[in-house]
Amino acid sequence: xxxMGIDPGLTRCGVGVVEGRPGAPGRMIAVDVxxxxxxxxxxxxxxxxxxxxxxxxxxxxxETVAVERVFSQHNVASVIGTAQASGVALxxxxxxxxxxxxxxxxxxxxxxCGNGTADxxxxxAMVTRILRLSEAPRPADAADxxxxxxxxxxxxxxxARLAAADGSRTPPPRKGGPR
Amino acid sequence: xxxMGIDPGLTRCGVGVVEGRPGAPGRMIAVDVxxxxxxxxxxxxxxxxxxxxxxxxxxxxxETVAVERVFSQHNVASVIGTAQASGVALxxxxxxxxxxxxxxxxxxxxxxCGNGTADxxxxxAMVTRILRLSEAPRPADAADxxxxxxxxxxxxxxxARLAAADGSRTPPPRKGGPR
Numbered sequence: 001x002x003x004m005g006i007d008p009g010l011t012r013c014g015v016g017v018v019e020g021r022p023g024a025p026g027r028m029i030a031v032d033v034x035x036x037x038x039x040x041x042x043x044x045x046x047x048x049x050x051x052x053x054x055x056x057x058x059x060x061x062x063e064t065v066a067v068e069r070v071f072s073q074h075n076v077a078s079v080i081g082t083a084q085a086s087g088v089a090l091x092x093x094x095x096x097x098x099x100x101x102x103x104x105x106x107x108x109x110x111x112x113c114g115n116g117t118a119d120x121x122x123x124x125a126m127v128t129r130i131l132r133l134s135e136a137p138r139p140a141d142a143a144d145x146x147x148x149x150x151x152x153x154x155x156x157x158x159x160a161r162l163a164a165a166d167g168s169r170t171p172p173p174r175k176g177g178p179r
Numbered sequence: 180x181x182x183m184g185i186d187p188g189l190t191r192c193g194v195g196v197v198e199g200r201p202g203a204p205g206r207m208i209a210v211d212v213x214x215x216x217x218x219x220x221x222x223x224x225x226x227x228x229x230x231x232x233x234x235x236x237x238x239x240x241x242e243t244v245a246v247e248r249v250f251s252q253h254n255v256a257s258v259i260g261t262a263q264a265s266g267v268a269l270x271x272x273x274x275x276x277x278x279x280x281x282x283x284x285x286x287x288x289x290x291x292c293g294n295g296t297a298d299x300x301x302x303x304a305m306v307t308r309i310l311r312l313s314e315a316p317r318p319a320d321a322a323d324x325x326x327x328x329x330x331x332x333x334x335x336x337x338x339a340r341l342a343a344a345d346g347s348r349t350p351p352p353r354k355g356g357p358r
Binding site: 041042043044046047050070072076077079080081083084085086087088090091093094095100102 | 220221222223225226229249251255256258259260262263264265266267269270272273274279281
């Protein structure tokens with residue numbers, strides 16, 4: 001299954017595409033950040049984001065799109081832009097006829113690091129290990145998008161099978177994660 | 180100039196189209212509410228909203244789209260859905276190549292009622308008078324969308340000319356508005 005993870009944002013929107021199948025570790029297909037100009041009118045930014053996401057969907061042909069759910073405990077002003085970006089992301093997937101899923105940041109962190117309060121460095125380190133990348137994904141802030149994609153693959157039942165089949169190479173999630 | 184006003188919402192999204200030209204009162208072209216099923220998945224709701232808004236844009240051919248700005252003092256959970264709907268509305272306008280504008284609820288109320296804290300009944304009463312409707316617009320909660328459209332027409336410089344040319348039929352904005 002090929003999953004596109006999206007970490008929504010108006011200025012920087014993370015996109016990570018991961019392919020996985022039961023019993024095998026995931027493989028990174030693409031990672032990118034769609035940027036829009038903070039000085040541009042809001043509608044132009046939403047249009048640029050929509051076009052960027054649609055290009056990635058067309059290029060990488062995911063079967064499912066997983067989007068980070070907007071976290072309501074954030075600062076209200078920043079929540080509005082993030083919510084608008086998440087609406088555009090979910091709409092882009094729906095218009096392409098793709099199923100969607102949403103996960104909270106805590107769900108993604110718990111799936112990847114075994115700890116819903118893991119920090120950014122822990123998430124990046126685990127994404128790098130899980131996808132067997134030679135170095136941390138770049139741009140760095142797209143690691144969250146890969147984490148959302150991995151979270152969806154694993155929540156789809158792959159996690160248990162992967163751990164059983166390949167426990168030596170893919171460390172099981174545990175409290176705290178690597179330093 | 181023909182303006183489409185949008186009062187964004189995920190469950191009920193108000194749409195009001197008003198045509199006006201300098202020196203003449205506005206004329207209502209259409210008023211409607213695009214509804215989406217609260218039980219449906221979020222992406223399906225955003226897609227249904229996008230399709231409903233695009234149908235209205237195609238049918239009524241506005242030259243500009245004015246969207247109520249999401250008000251950050253609201254309850255955070257409800258702000259997220261409203262922000263997602265506003266993102267879809269602005270994107271629908273931008274994809275149709277139309278210029279957009281946003282106004283806060285207070286700006287629209289001040290433009291229509293001369294009072295940024297006017298209540299819903301005052302706004303409805305003034306919209307009914309300004310557009311010379313024989314009764315209040317239905318569905319009732321689409322009055323705000325007409326108010327946004329009128330606000331945009333008037334902020335475009337029509338307000339002063341209208342008051343000068345037709346002061347007897349269109350009452351000037353004043354504190355408190357009609358009961």
